[in-house]
Amino acid sequence: MRSTRALCTLVAGGVAMLLAACSMGTHGSQAGLDAGALRITTTPATSFVDKVTWNVFEGEPQTVDPYHSADYTPNMINSNMCENLLAQTPDFGIKPNLATAYHNPDPLHWVYDLRDDVTFWDGSPMTAEDVAFSLRENLTDKTSFYNYLYLNVKSVDVTGPHQVTVTLRSPDYLFNSELADYAGVVVEKKFFLEHAKSFGSPSTGVMCTGPFEFEKWAQGQSITLVRNPHYWNASLRPKVGTLVFTFLTDNSAITAGLLSGEIDGTYGVPTSGYTQLRNSPVGTLTVGPAPLNITIVYANPKGPMSNLQLRRALQLAIDWKGVGNRIYAGLASPLTMQTPPAAYGFAAKQLDALAASLPAPRSADYAAARKIVQSVPADVRSRPITMVVPDTSDTQQLGLAVKDAAGRIGLDFRLKVVPTTGYSNYLYDPQTRAGVDILYTQFWPNVADPMDWLGITAVTGGTFNQYGYDGIDAVYAKAVGTKDPAVRARLVAQMERTLHEQLLPMVPGVGLVNTVWMNKRITGAPASFDYVYYPWAAHLGGAK
Template identity: 35%
Template sequence: MHVSRTPLALAALATALTLTTACSSDSGGSPSGAKSLKLTAMTPTASGTLDDVTWNLPLGEPTTLDPAKVGDYSPNTVEANLCDPLLRLKSDYSIGPGLATAWHRPDDRTLVLDLRDDVTFWDGNPMTAKDVVHSLQRQGLAATQSVNTQVLASVASIRATGTHQVTVRFKTPDELFLKYLANGFGAVSEASYTKQAGTSYGTAHGGLMCTGPFKLTSWKAGESITAERNTAYWDTALRPKVKRLTFKFITDAGTLTSALLSGQIDGSYEIPSTVAKALGSSGTGTLYYGPSAQTVFVAPTGPSSPLADPRITQALSLVLDRDALVRNVFDGAARNEKTFIPSFVWKGADAADIYAKGYAALPAVPAQNTAGAKKLVRAAAPERTTVTVAIGAGDQQSLQTLTFLQAGAAKIGLKIVIKQLQPAQMSGLFYDASLRKGLDATMTLGYVELPDPLSYAELFTLPTSPMNWIHYDNPKVTALLTKAQATLDADASAALFTEAQALYTEDLPVVPIAVPYERMFLNKRLSGAPASFAYINMPWAAYLGGTGEDAS
């Protein structure tokens, strides 16, 4: 799950998801009048090996690669190829075996994980249950500073019950825990190495010791991260075709465009819309659009914000020209959806039909209605009509989006002031209340890491969540979501979630903006990588290889 930037063996042949933009925005589809786009989950299977591939991280250099601490685009993009999790995310956002071959529940408070017995770390030492137990338990220690501490809230104990078996006991049943094993929380590091590295684990100085298809060989701060293929990788079907993978940190759109067009950079996820326009017609490579679990919305930063009143957020939603926004800001590469949780999150789930029925029952994406918006503002009668909204400095997409919202707000007596924050402050405000002082709202560029919408909804609706900045408290919603997490039957849990969703959609003060498609560019000599947003937690580079044009 992710807020401030805001869950895997794949078929041999790529699965393409084709969506047209002829859907009406009321159905949760793309706006009418936008260009048609084909969404691709996987690019064509690679046919050859390559000596070197250079990949870009357009959101900058990671601060850590420790799986316990990754939770953003750049670190996830690298770490997912280095440290295998117990379960694997697939390109359609479903989950399958990873380092754990199977799992079962003897009762509703016990989860038994059977581990592979043929896995070694990069140093040749075998992976055992002790490494798994240590990797999971260390995330509950304050010294680790894990971003996943909340995952352990329901856990009573984690024990090795065999050389290659781990048993987790719960205080209360928890249907989300298993799914968290497909992201950084479930990644396994060598216990002895991690203990020796201490707080430097995952840094340029401390290094890593994992089991993934690539192994970290170099980290030159401010310049590059280099990984080389693991020739002894346990998954023989995914032994990399790329011998050496180098990550660069080009954040300037113009520089990135030039580097991709010249072949200096071979590929990148999260291609900005301005760069996409320049790359779309180039002969250098292919720009892919993929299904995504990303979400863009505006949310209040505290209970004193004018936007903490759902009537104000509903009014802003009514003045937003979403069709024009998707065409002009996202260049047509986005969808209008009814909630701030993308439907791609649950489309690969066991209970997909139930989630789909619940989504269909939600109110339609609102058409523009300035008169209706004015009535809501008059009824709310906010003490302040000026709303200060934070975005990251240099984030042109958010700036353009807020400019659309700003124009609509002015028609209903609200003034939106856009405040651009430096990256550290923008990222930090999601975790540090003092950095939200003087702000009324933030433009959130989030994504949902797990194939379960419950994981994201809880962040904003449960009274105990540190992300519930406005102290939203709907007892019915809390009861339903709490029960949903404690319900192990997939259909029953989904039904409880959709019941809660229908309630919080009415009174949770959030302005859903759009669900952007994933944008990935591949040089013409490359293929094989997933184009869906699932790359964020899957070993995407292990699928990467040559097309034959420049393979070695």
């Protein structure tokens, strides 16, 4: 469950061991909507507003330390304060940011030329030493959520007044793209060292270069940011004076807050209030593309679902189309492959072609599924199958849909619902999930690069590879070290085909779109799923 993603990289060493050895197209329709209905952004803001209140739909974060932020809640806030060397744009491209340019003079070196006009909020200039220190923190701090992306890094060195060079142990053509997430975050060295134990806490906050500055954190209530009037990027200087983040998690309360004007906006519009909010004259609801797969993950290589025929049968029997329509208000639809189109990145041409060549996703084909089940030896098909889901409304409904499908085709299926606060233990602790066959997840990648997606979900050591699947390890290692993007893309397509055929460890579920709702007095927020590493609130402002 990507909403508990904050623990994932703590156990991701295996994928990094392998590392050591785009523009966004619509790629057809998504989530049952015509592709033309998905918008990258909203109407640009034209005026300044004093204050905007924005809700963080999964509640209060534990920290705003970017090194320990890898989830919707902290990232939605942090992305407006702390910047990266590279930036992920709302159309899912990657471009220079705090680095003006990057070079790969040989397979083992990435050289970053830095801006010379950037200051931290306290007025101190951003130096090459600040940048090198920031990257080294990810390299040396084993508790950083981005440390696993550095296990192939030998050193980070200042190589000029405004230049930093990363030296690798072996060629790695994913690493550079990852500097558009918090693997490439830049903080002020002096401030960090002075507040090392409290960095990111309510009492201390952070010291970064972004368009909004940390002002205060009223625990249990809100986090307040204020406009950075000296922000280096003139095109993104905020049109909002004060940005207040609230922490409502109850869907009814969020909907009521939006309709009453108490809250000005939110991402992740509650599906239970979708129709009401879409039709309200108070605000505007916009739908955009997102690299999100809501699906199931096989977690037990010794259980009955290690049988490929049972996996094929269950995939046919699950009413994926109904899941998208009923549970997610028509905002999700069946995926052909486990990686959704918005994450195709540099391999879009090859993956579009592969997707077009594969059979269309099937839903609720009980007759075909029962026939497959009957072909499986009785001592295998009669074994009980256990699935665990967190106790939110939509995840429980998804679990019940899988249970219904399994029952219809003669499988002994047990659904276990656990508190959301403890669900992450099933994802990251092998002892907790011992004997569990299936887990729920809502997954999104660090960057819109299929190599990132595959590395986390389907390679040995990947944190969403609870099954321990190793079927694409060799090809993945080859792809990471391949410079030619066309050749690398063909290897990606080869891996995607293998995963599609084996239905491991993650299956094609439903691709979910991104939603954003804003009171009509404001506008400008990107509609695409880009708020986790990009300063999206810098686009906010008055609608008149």
